[in-house]
Amino acid sequence: SAVISQKPSRDICQRGTSLTIQCQVDSQVTMMFWYRQQPGQSLTLIATANQGSEATYESGFVIDKFPISRPNLTFSTLTVSNMSPEDSSIYLCSVVPLARYEQYFGPGTRLTVT
């Protein structure tokens, strides 16, 4: 498996501001993903972070709201822009290690928007 860290682990933000979440992996991975988990709910895929190119977004998620970067094989960021209380969720990074097919998840970032 891979060791995945996320920063920050939690934050409380004001409406209208933006927050950037970092995901760092200790080894090179094939794929990186960003998920959202609203309170008491299952996980919803936001986008696939592609190295050196624009992320691939799922239906209902747009780049202006959730810009994503992946400059190399071990690091990615997700920005939650112009936040509203509806963005209060846990945001999780996941990765697929090289030569593997299963996904591993980071510890998550708990975001509260007031």
Next chain:
Amino acid sequence: AQTVTQSQPEMSVQEAETVTLSCTYDTSENNYYLFWYKQPPSRQMILVIRQEAYKQQNATENRFSVNFQKAAKSFSLKISDSQLGDTAMYFCAYRRGSGGSNYKLTFGKGTLLTVNP
């Protein structure tokens, strides 16, 4: 589109007993993968067990095993000798066969398992 259904929102079991969590899925694919993830209150998602659809043998990881019924599209998780640390939300997940966007996971809504002392 693929869907994953977990029909048991909550379950409880006594410590040291056995419990089975249900999962069914819908797909027209022949090649795919199935997973069970555990999310304790601390929220870290942990991969519990995985199953390749082309394998007939059920996967086993220590106290965790699955009953994979491909024709019935059923993938249940059995936890033997339940421990207090098994208390968590359990998610069933599906992934299409290898390649590109097929790495995406589709999750069920989860089953909250409580292990009672």
